[in-house]
Amino acid sequence: xxxxxxxxVEGVVLSELxxxxxxxxxxxxxxxxxxxxxxxxxxxxxxVSDAESCYLVHSLLKFYLNTVFKNYPSKVAKxxxxxxxxxxxxxxxxxxxxxxxxxxxxxxxxxxxxHRRFLLFCKAFKQMDTEAALVKAFGEVDILxxxxxxxxxx
Amino acid sequence: RAVxxxxxxLPKPTNISFLSVNMKNVLHWKPPQxxxxxxxxxxxxYFIYGQKxxxxxxxxxxxxxxxxxxxxxxxxxxxxxxxxxxxxxxTKCSEWVETGRFYPFLETQVGPPEVALTSGEKxxxxxxxxxxxxxxxxxxxxVPMQQIYSNLRYNVSVYDTKSRRRWSQYITNSTLVLSWLExxxxxxxxxxxxxPGPPRLTLPSQKQCIRTLEDQMSALK
Amino acid sequence: GVAxxxxxxxxxxLSINMKHLLMWNAVxxxxxxxxxxxxxxxxxxxxxxSHIWIPSSxxxxxxGLECDITDDITAxxxxxxxxxxxxxxxxxxxxxxxxxxxxxxxxLIPPRMEVTEHGLHLVIKxxxxxxxxxxxxxxxxxxxxxxxxxxxxxxxxxPVHLExxxxxxxxxxxxxxxxxxxxxxxxxxxxxxxxxxxxxxxxA
Numbered sequence: 001x002x003x004x005x006x007x008x009v010e011g012v013v014l015s016e017l018x019x020x021x022x023x024x025x026x027x028x029x030x031x032x033x034x035x036x037x038x039x040x041x042x043x044x045x046x047x048v049s050d051a052e053s054c055y056l057v058h059s060l061l062k063f064y065l066n067t068v069f070k071n072y073p074s075k076v077a078k079x080x081x082x083x084x085x086x087x088x089x090x091x092x093x094x095x096x097x098x099x100x101x102x103x104x105x106x107x108x109x110x111x112x113x114x115h116r117r118f119l120l121f122c123k124a125f126k127q128m129d130t131e132a133a134l135v136k137a138f139g140e141v142d143i144l145x146x147x148x149x150x151x152x153x154x
Numbered sequence: 155r156a157v158x159x160x161x162x163x164l165p166k167p168t169n170i171s172f173l174s175v176n177m178k179n180v181l182h183w184k185p186p187q188x189x190x191x192x193x194x195x196x197x198x199x200y201f202i203y204g205q206k207x208x209x210x211x212x213x214x215x216x217x218x219x220x221x222x223x224x225x226x227x228x229x230x231x232x233x234x235x236x237x238x239x240x241x242x243x244x245t246k247c248s249e250w251v252e253t254g255r256f257y258p259f260l261e262t263q264v265g266p267p268e269v270a271l272t273s274g275e276k277x278x279x280x281x282x283x284x285x286x287x288x289x290x291x292x293x294x295x296x297v298p299m300q301q302i303y304s305n306l307r308y309n310v311s312v313y314d315t316k317s318r319r320r321w322s323q324y325i326t327n328s329t330l331v332l333s334w335l336e337x338x339x340x341x342x343x344x345x346x347x348x349x350p351g352p353p354r355l356t357l358p359s360q361k362q363c364i365r366t367l368e369d370q371m372s373a374l375k
Numbered sequence: 376g377v378a379x380x381x382x383x384x385x386x387x388x389l390s391i392n393m394k395h396l397l398m399w400n401a402v403x404x405x406x407x408x409x410x411x412x413x414x415x416x417x418x419x420x421x422x423x424x425s426h427i428w429i430p431s432s433x434x435x436x437x438x439g440l441e442c443d444i445t446d447d448i449t450a451x452x453x454x455x456x457x458x459x460x461x462x463x464x465x466x467x468x469x470x471x472x473x474x475x476x477x478x479x480x481x482x483l484i485p486p487r488m489e490v491t492e493h494g495l496h497l498v499i500k501x502x503x504x505x506x507x508x509x510x511x512x513x514x515x516x517x518x519x520x521x522x523x524x525x526x527x528x529x530x531x532x533x534p535v536h537l538e539x540x541x542x543x544x545x546x547x548x549x550x551x552x553x554x555x556x557x558x559x560x561x562x563x564x565x566x567x568x569x570x571x572x573x574x575x576x577x578x579a
Contacts, residue, residue, distance in 0.1 A: 001555070011451040011479075013507065013556045018352040020449065029255045035236060038204025042232070070423050082429040083447070090417035090450035142257060142352075143234075149351055154305070276494075312536070314493055321498045321534040334495030334539045 002095065004151050007054035009098045012091050014145070014152050020087035021141050027081055029139040034132055039124045040143040044117045051107070053151055055114035058099045060121065060144065061092045067125075068137045075135070088141065163246030165189065167196065167220070167239050170251050174262040175357065176299055177229070178288035181214075181222045181237045186248055194241045198222045203234035203255060216242070225288045231258040231302065264299050264347040266359030267308060267328070271343060275367040277333040278341055282308055284328065285347060303349045315340040315363070324348070337369035380467035383411060383458045388444070388472065390481040392504050392561075393554060395448055397434075398441040402460040402467065410436040410461045415444065418452035418475075428457065436461060451557055453477045483552050483561035486510060490548045490567040491534070497546055497569070500534040509553045511560070512537065517545040517568065527553075540571045 002009040048056055069089045076085045101111065125133045165186035173180050185194060198214035201207070214222035228235045238252040268283040284298035284306070300306045310330055311322040316339045323330075335341065342363040346356050383399040390396070402409050413431035420427045434442035448454055453475030460467040487502040501510050510528040514537055515521050528535045528550075540546055547568040553560040 010558055011556055015350070015506065016449050016556075022352055026254050035201060035203055035255075036206050038234075041204060065419070065423070069419070076427075082427075083432060083449075086417050086420065086429055087449040089419040089423075090452045093417075093419040093422075094450055094452055139255070142260060145352075146257075146259060152350075154350060311533070317493060319491070319493055319498070319534065321493065321496070321536045323536045324529065332496075332536075332539075334542075336494045 004054040005050035007099050009095050020084040024081040024084040031135045032139045040140045044121050045147045051110045052114040054101045055111045058101050059118040061096045159245050159247035164241050164248040166248040166251045172256045176265050177262050179225045179228045186241050194243050198239045200227050201236040260352050263355045265357050271364040273364045273366050276335050280330040282328045307348045309346045313342040335366050337366050340365045380460050380465045382467040382470040386472045388476045395444045397444045412436045413442045415456045448478050479557035485561045485564035486552050488550050492569045495540050497537040498534045510550045512550045514548040545570045
């Protein structure tokens, strides 16, 4: 199960996500030729506290579901990665539906800290051409999964 | 200073890829086809994903071998990298050929532990020494791979040569005592490191065998 | 092709131990071979991009009346499935599964197991049901007042060492199948007992 601080998520097998991404890694990353930009920089994901992690993963996965995956289908068929795409999208969907970040006032500073990290990611995304940004974000799912793996307990 | 050359005058090297074990990251490639017997040298550059420019691999400029150890250049294993190589022959050179995005943290093979066996009358002690991360200098302190992968486990496989039966067990610590074994019996052991996460190639340890001591009772008779 | 061919009927899913089989009735066509094509979409697709259907990895197309959809289902969400018939250039309409299928409804039955003793080692070999499975194994000695021990064995069919045992004692073992992806487990298997070699040790 995932333990993002107080948030627990069961019912997701991380190895299934890894297998899905590994199957399309070279296809997807080859499409990204703007190698001088990294969206999920270390300032976004390094030294995230447990308490922040629930807010941050919720924001990032919602962004992936509502922006990246939603606008990616045209490429999916072309690159024959529908199955892998579906595995990632549906499992991200499960995680987001089970995450309930606390809305307590005393968590405000923590949620704001997580939000600042998320805004760093969004800013980098918006500074790029949308199509290129979609491709890059999709190619960086391995960075996202590597960070999420820290919160996964067998 | 690299002598300027006419790009595209030579065919490109082929099969470029990283071979990575315990964070020792070595770039390999094959010579360009159709240049048998021609004296060709190579130049290697690498790039840190998210940064701005290609950097020269100082140890791999005008080399004739077809590999380049980029462990030092790619030692921050949380970064991702690209590498490229081109062939040079006098004033002619090939175009660059580039790797895909290389992510050492996910792609390095975790080598097997060192295995030391000692036997008792009806027992075998298995002592495991964690595989070590690549070191810049032999005198540097050793860093066990467990420090990088906290969820690293070992799959110990034991084979009883008398009954021809095998069993295995996952352990996380570095010692295992198998007791109540058969005396005077040859047991063979090999161990694999296992890191949960993305699919990763594994390197099993050499098979080692040891015989349990003779049963004291029958020795006295 | 114009939809002249009738669509396949009675789509159902049979799912046991995380192996999922989609089945349907044949489209009656006397002498000619009808092919069938299977497609699916997960909950995400049905909510965010309902026009997207993904060809099944095993059955696009197939001659049979069933399709192993195990590899297609890789999340614990409801999945829609649809099947159509093809005969030459003729193509039927799609026939869709009445209710979406979620893998958390799979029937879990206990694993087959083989308990053996290697000298004084209690070893268990469990049926390989796939990477999704773990097996809580309970074992105990038949000595009066003996405690139950539990060990979770990861999947894979190689024998696993449970415990080193006392000579001459009888040990019993039972196991169940656990799937964390759906948060459920099977009933326990039949209990199997084995007697350890050697005489029981004299009381100290």
